[in-house]
Amino acid sequence: MNAFVEIISVALLITDLVLVISGRLLHSIRWVAIQGILLGLLPLLLHESGFGVQMLILAVINLSVKGILLPLLLIRAMRKADVRRELEPFVGYTASLILLLAATAICFGFCRYWNIAPGAASPASVPVAFTTMVTGLFIIIARRKAITQAIGFLIFENGISMFGICMMLEHGLMVELGILLDVFVLVFVMGIALFNINREFSHIDSDKLNSLGDWDLPAQNHKDGEAEQ
Amino acid sequence: MKFEFNHSIIWGISLLISLLICPLLPGIINKVKAFFAGRRGPRLLQLYYDLGKLLCKGAVFSHTTSGVLQLAPVVSLAGLGGCILLFPFGCAASPLAFTGDVILFAYLLALGRVLTVLGALDTGSSFEGMGASREIEFSALAEGALFTVIAFLILITGHFSLSDMLIGFETNQWLRFCAPMPLIFGAFGLVLLTEACRVPVDDPETHLELTMIHEAMILDYGGPDMALIEYGAALKLWLLSSIAVLLVLPVPGSSMFWNILLYFGGVFLMAILIGITESVTARFRMLKVPRMLTGALGFALIAILWIRIFRGGLL
Numbered sequence: 001m002n003a004f005v006e007i008i009s010v011a012l013l014i015t016d017l018v019l020v021i022s023g024r025l026l027h028s029i030r031w032v033a034i035q036g037i038l039l040g041l042l043p044l045l046l047h048e049s050g051f052g053v054q055m056l057i058l059a060v061i062n063l064s065v066k067g068i069l070l071p072l073l074l075i076r077a078m079r080k081a082d083v084r085r086e087l088e089p090f091v092g093y094t095a096s097l098i099l100l101l102a103a104t105a106i107c108f109g110f111c112r113y114w115n116i117a118p119g120a121a122s123p124a125s126v127p128v129a130f131t132t133m134v135t136g137l138f139i140i141i142a143r144r145k146a147i148t149q150a151i152g153f154l155i156f157e158n159g160i161s162m163f164g165i166c167m168m169l170e171h172g173l174m175v176e177l178g179i180l181l182d183v184f185v186l187v188f189v190m191g192i193a194l195f196n197i198n199r200e201f202s203h204i205d206s207d208k209l210n211s212l213g214d215w216d217l218p219a220q221n222h223k224d225g226e227a228e229q
Numbered sequence: 230m231k232f233e234f235n236h237s238i239i240w241g242i243s244l245l246i247s248l249l250i251c252p253l254l255p256g257i258i259n260k261v262k263a264f265f266a267g268r269r270g271p272r273l274l275q276l277y278y279d280l281g282k283l284l285c286k287g288a289v290f291s292h293t294t295s296g297v298l299q300l301a302p303v304v305s306l307a308g309l310g311g312c313i314l315l316f317p318f319g320c321a322a323s324p325l326a327f328t329g330d331v332i333l334f335a336y337l338l339a340l341g342r343v344l345t346v347l348g349a350l351d352t353g354s355s356f357e358g359m360g361a362s363r364e365i366e367f368s369a370l371a372e373g374a375l376f377t378v379i380a381f382l383i384l385i386t387g388h389f390s391l392s393d394m395l396i397g398f399e400t401n402q403w404l405r406f407c408a409p410m411p412l413i414f415g416a417f418g419l420v421l422l423t424e425a426c427r428v429p430v431d432d433p434e435t436h437l438e439l440t441m442i443h444e445a446m447i448l449d450y451g452g453p454d455m456a457l458i459e460y461g462a463a464l465k466l467w468l469l470s471s472i473a474v475l476l477v478l479p480v481p482g483s484s485m486f487w488n489i490l491l492y493f494g495g496v497f498l499m500a501i502l503i504g505i506t507e508s509v510t511a512r513f514r515m516l517k518v519p520r521m522l523t524g525a526l527g528f529a530l531i532a533i534l535w536i537r538i539f540r541g542g543l544l
Contacts, residue, residue: 006408010535014412017527021520094520101527105534112538123539124408 004045005122005166011038012162013104013128016135019155020100021093024085028151029074035132035158036066042165058176062161065180070154070187077191078147091142103134125166132159146197150190157183236321239485243319243492251467252276252460254500255433261504276463283456291449294351301348302450302457305341309464312337315391316468317475320488322392331379331391335372338424341461342368349446356438360445363515367430367442370522371423377529378417381409385536395475409532414476416532419525421469421503423518426462428507430518433462440512470499 015035022028040063043055078084091099104127111127136156140149161176256273263270272278290298315330317323346364349357382394385406423430426443435441438448447458474495513521 003407007411010408010411013531014415014528017524017531021524094523097520097523097527101530104531108534108538124535127538 005042006124008038008042008045009122009125009128012132012158016132016155017097017100019151020096020135020139023089023093025078025083025145025147025151026075028148029071029078032074032151032154032158033067033071035155036068036070037063039158039162039165040064040067042162046165058165061177061180065184066154066158070184073187073191074147074151074154077150077187077194080191080195081147081197083145083147086143086145086148089143096138096142100131100135100138103138104131107131107134122166126163129159129163129166132156132162135159146190146194150187150194153186154183235485237324239319239489240317240321240323243321243489244313246493247313247318247467247471248464252280252463254466254470254496255463257497257500258427258504258507261501262508265505265508276459280456280460283451283459284453286452288450288452288454291352293353294449297344297351298348298449299454301344301351302454302461304344306457306461306464308337308341308344309461309468312468313464316471317392317396318471319485319492320396320475321485322396326390326392328389331383331389331394334391335375335379338465339368339372345446345458349449352449354448356441356445357448359439360442363442364446367423367518367522370519370526371420374416374420374522374525374529375424377526377533378413378420381413381529381533381536384533395472406536409535410476412528412532412535414473416525416528417473417476419521419528421473422506423522425466425469427466427503429510429513429521432512466500467496470496470503473499 012035015031015038019028019031019035022031040059043059043062046055089096107130108127111130133156136152136154136159139152139155143149143152157179160179164176164179253273253276255276256271259275260270260273312334314325315323315334317326342364346361349361379394383389386394386397388394388397422428426433431442431444432440433444435444438445443462447455450458471492474492478491478495
């Protein structure tokens with residue numbers, strides 16, 4: 001019982017590590033889907049604790065939305081925006097991995113030292129949830145493409161819902177569904193926005209949106225003109 | 230005392246069988262790859278035929294080389310010979326095991342590699358130099374991961390010798406520590422693929438000089454020396470697969486017969502697993518390999534963190 005929860009926690013940790021070093025978007029999306037499926041399995045292993053029906057609903061919804069629907073939406077957005085891989089991230093992949101390892105150590109130490117969640121299903125699941133959140137935030141900060149940042153947000157949300165499931169908060173189901181709706185809308189809107197940004201600017205580097213302004217345009221046009229000559 | 234004696238006999242027999250059938254492993258891997266590619270593939274015993282053919286030939290050495298080139302294959306096989314004496318074959322502890330022999334084990338493996346690299350540099354060929362440089366870079370990173378895995382095993386078993394470390398588990402202990410085991414197995418799997426020069430890192434089939442690692446270093450060998458190298462590679466693969474098997478199957482049962490059966494079955498299963506991995510993954514770019522090995526180190530470090538923080542471990 002407890003061992004299953006721990007094995008799923010370890011698997012989630014592995015997905016975090018893989019996600020932070022993967023540069024191809026399709027690969028990342030697949031691993032996010034795996035993460036969603038693992039998360040969907042988690043409530044099924046906790047059913048003995050009296051949340052039978054609620055947990056079942058949560059598992060089914062998690063599996064279908066996070067394991068299937070959102071990844072499909074992301075793949076569709078990726079195809080439409082015509083991006084394949086994350087080139088030149090702000091933080092290199094090896095450096096990202098080392099930073100994530102440090103973050104994992106800090107999360108584990110933190111949860112152990114202050115004994116954050118005495119009522120959790122398994123002592124190891126809470127720090128893993130925190131690590132997943134940190135991974136998501138890190139990907140949002142350290143990657144350039146809007147679609148990778150959306151993936152980061154999804155990972156972050158996975159971390160939150162893992163925390164929720166393992167703590168078995170009261171009204172956990174309602175909170176979970178609310179968060180899930182938010183994420184769903186976000187990914188949906190992101191898909192549309194991405195498509196439009198891509199059509200306008202022919203790239204989706206959110207980094208370049210920092211310096212939007214009229215004074216940039218003539219210079220850029222000038223450069224393009226030169227290139228054409 | 231009789232029990233100990235039995236153990237030694239079982240160990241000796243398993244060792245001899247392993248020495249005899251280790252050239253089968255590359256054959257199995259090639260068969261699996263051929264199955265995935267829809268080909269018939271080379272015979273299962275192909276390596277035996279190759280070894281026989283090579284042993285009947287003579288060797289030619291360039292006049293510009295020194296003795297190091299000729300020394301390398303012998304020393305690397307001798308290093309492996311030292312390693313197998315410390316390894317618990319057939320789930321029976323090695324009679325020669327002593328405290329701390331795991332360090333000797335790791336560095337006997339490394340000794341063979343160093344001599345191969347020196348031999349490659351000795352020829353003065355630029356391709357071999359390139360292969361040597363890559364080999365050293367990757368193995369330096371793999372060594373860190375290997376020793377972290379070893380540190381994990383020492384922490385959970387409390388034993389410092391390779392035999393006790395790999396087969397000294399009790400069932401309860403194994404169940405207590407099973408959660409981080411996938412991490413350790415993953416980390417060791419990556420080390421295995423690097424050390425044994427298998428596909429995501431190096432392709433034993435390739436003969437394009439620019440992409441080779443291990444094959445590039447042995448371009449100048451022929452005849453009996455080549456046979457020693459090929460046999461050494463098969464033996465190393467056998468040894469590393471055995472460690473992986475004992476990581477998954479750590480509890481020696483009461484029946485010797487089943488132990489031996491499970492051990493040999495496990496090694497062949499491991500070969501099939503390697504074959505499948507090679508069939509479904511493409512080879513990594515050279516730049517990606519250090520990232521992968523850092524990942525292996527990360528897996529092992531997290532496993533250590535896990536047991537240190539949540540399970541006490543040794544202390």
